Amino acid sequence: MPYVRCVGESWPLTLDRANFEYQALSVQFSLCPKLIPKVHYFSRSDALMIMDYIAPPNIILRKGLIAGIKYPTLSQDLGEFCARTLFGTSALKLSASEMRKECKFWVTNTEMCALTETVVFREPYIDAPNNRWTSPQLDNDKKMIEEDVQLKVAASKLNKKFITQSQALLHADLHTGSVMCSPADGQTFVIDPEFAFYGPMGFDIGAIIANLFLNYVSQRGHNNSPGYDEWILEQVVILWNTFEATFCQLWNDPVEHTGDAYHRSLFTDESSLIACQEAFMREIFVDALGFCGMKMLRRIVGIAHVEDLESIEDPDMRATCERHGLEVAKELIKNASKYENINDAVTMVASKTVNK
Amino acid sequence: MPYVRCVGESWPLTLDRANFEYQALSVQFSLCPKLIPKVHYFSRSDALMIMDYIAPPNIILRKGLIAGIKYPTLSQDLGEFCARTLFGTSALKLSASEMRKECKFWVTNTEMCALTETVVFREPYIDAPNNRWTSPQLDNDKKMIEEDVQLKVAASKLNKKFITQSQALLHADLHTGSVMCSPADGQTFVIDPEFAFYGPMGFDIGAIIANLFLNYVSQRGHNNSPGYDEWILEQVVILWNTFEATFCQLWNDPVEHTGDAYHRSLFTDESSLIACQEAFMREIFVDALGFCGMKMLRRIVGIAHVEDLESIEDPDMRATCERHGLEVAKELIKNASKYENINDAVTMVASKTVNK
DSSP states (O other): OOEETTTEEEEEOOTTHHHHHHHHHHHHHHHOGGGSOOEEEEETTTTEEEEOOOOTTOEEHHHHHHTTOOOSSHHHHHHHHHHHHHHHTSTTTSOHHHHHHHHHHHTTOHHHHHHHIIIIIIGGGSOOTTOOOSTTTTHHHHHHHHHOHHHHHHHHHHHHHHHHBOOEEEOSOOSGGGEEEETTTTEEEEOOOTTOEEEOTHHHHHHHHHHHHHHHHHGGGSOOOTTHHHHHHHHHHHHHHHHHHHHHHHHHOTTTOOSSTTOGGGOOSHHHHHHHHHHHHHHHHHHHHHHHHHHHHHHHHSSOOOHHHHTOOSHHHHHHHHHHHHHHHHHHHHHGGGOOSHHHHHHHHHHTOOOO | OOEETTTEEEEEOOTTHHHHHHHHHHHHHHHOGGGSOOEEEEETTTTEEEEOOOOTTOEEHHHHHHTTOOOSSHHHHHHHHHHHHHHHTSTTTSOHHHHHHHHHHHTTOHHHHHHHIIIIIIGGGSOOTTOOOSTTTTHHHHHHHHHOHHHHHHHHHHHHHHHHBOOEEEOSOOSGGGEEEETTTTEEEEOOOTTOEEEOTHHHHHHHHHHHHHHHHHGGGSOOOTTHHHHHHHHHHHHHHHHHHHHHHHHHOTTTOOSSTTOGGGOOSHHHHHHHHHHHHHHHHHHHHHHHHHHHHHHHHSSOOOHHHHTOOSHHHHHHHHHHHHHHHHHHHHHGGGOOSHHHHHHHHHHTOOOO
16 A cells, blocks of 8 residues: 555555565575565566465464464564574675675665654654544653653664664564464464664564563453463563574574674684674663663554554553553663663563552 | 775775765765865766865874974864764754665765775784784784784674764764864865765764874874873864764754754753763764774784884884873773763873883
């Protein structure tokens, strides 16, 4: 559609995003074939793509998580998707010159980046007509966001990173609506990378964790089996740990680590390789938590909400869940660097539970 | 010349660097006309440029500093050059979409970036045939660099920033050989931006400070008037302070701060603007010190040295000065974030004096 789907024809959007989606699917398929549907045909002029049919029982992950389904391989698969696609398009794999050549193409996906910059990084923090929230319950929470200078400075710092850091080819819209999976055969597919561009790695990891956290805070509004909320938090830990382990495994392999970043000629022994990886992963981790907070906040007070929370019919219950989400979001945006590891972050999320 | 001048025909180099130089001079002239020679004619096919003649008594700054000349407006001018060109090409001035359009062009200056990546970021830290140093005096110092894992990790982190951070259009070769000036009429001209590309702001500021520090450590090998070394350090302080003040002044002006970074709609009062600027300048400052260290180190043990040190005939004296430079360089690369402000950094440089 030549417009933003959730808004309608009043917000036109380039059809050429189909080309970016096609190009990104091709790159991602080359790096991670088991998690990406194969594209069989693409016509740029028609914005038409023919790809593998992702057959039932595969459904959109968000719907599965709302229904309380447990997916045995999901979090490993998503961690691996992030690791393989981010490593394989970064300056760890590519020479700086090869990477600049890639950037030259992806930097033209400006319209989609501008959309993210508007709806994720700017509007939720100001009084903008597109925003909506559970009202009147969250009126004061929204006002506090607009008045929180520390929050807005931290959010702007992350926005600057989004604009200026070209670390890897991101999916750039990696929420649970961009994943299809089936619990029975342990399949996972990542789809819809029309926002793809070269950006900070933490943005993809933060996005998918944000959507798991959003589902977590919504659980008290749903009637899922006891312990499902804890299962969600466990998936966050597994996802990050898989990402980190797979990323470092690729880095350890001289056939994979062929790029200019942390050039192999500088680091000959294992202990110095580990020192590099620790410095690198720490930065990605802190970025991921910060972006995670921003992706959560915008889904509660911005233009586009998530079904996990929207499907809670009682507005008081919904607002309670959403307030929990906002507290987590603000903490992560402002204080990401205080968290030593993913377990600390998950513990914070569980502890922030807001009383009704 | 279709090769690297200091190496010769064995290291070919694109003639198209003249086009990047021409384009960069045009952008810089539009932002800072008094400090940039005007270009009157450019032929890309001939790699031929006709620009304003920078007449005597203007000379190359490096030669002036070796001769002990004091320039009354130099450090203000260079601080202003950095502030105006970096602010004016950043996402503070431009929308993210406008900036991505610029990046699309500048990201193609790959060959010049690759040259920097090789001779600044990689070779000095390994055993590479291009390296040279005052031998045997500094043999052990060179070996210690190659064995210093903490140093190499920090250097690689800065290299990653150089490859991935597109903050502003850099001059990217801002040493004292790229500046011409005259003490009499207080003129300053910045020339030779053939390495220009979108990179981290701290790289330009770090480069010029590095070359002032290199001159400072060379002073005990020259017979300049007493106190000239202190005058050099004062210039570093003035340069940074002018940069910071001018940059923030531009940012305070709603006619200048029209970009998406730290979007104006988020920050309505003066105190929040100051909070943004403090967060931003802190990052640039730490980056600048780190890059400063790398630019110093490569001029002492890498392929291309500086006349400030090379012109010291006694090799023992030269090595003593160079060792002082290396100590400063390593400290800045490893511990940039420990320095609160430019005065602290300058105090460290003065205190590192190595006994002969």
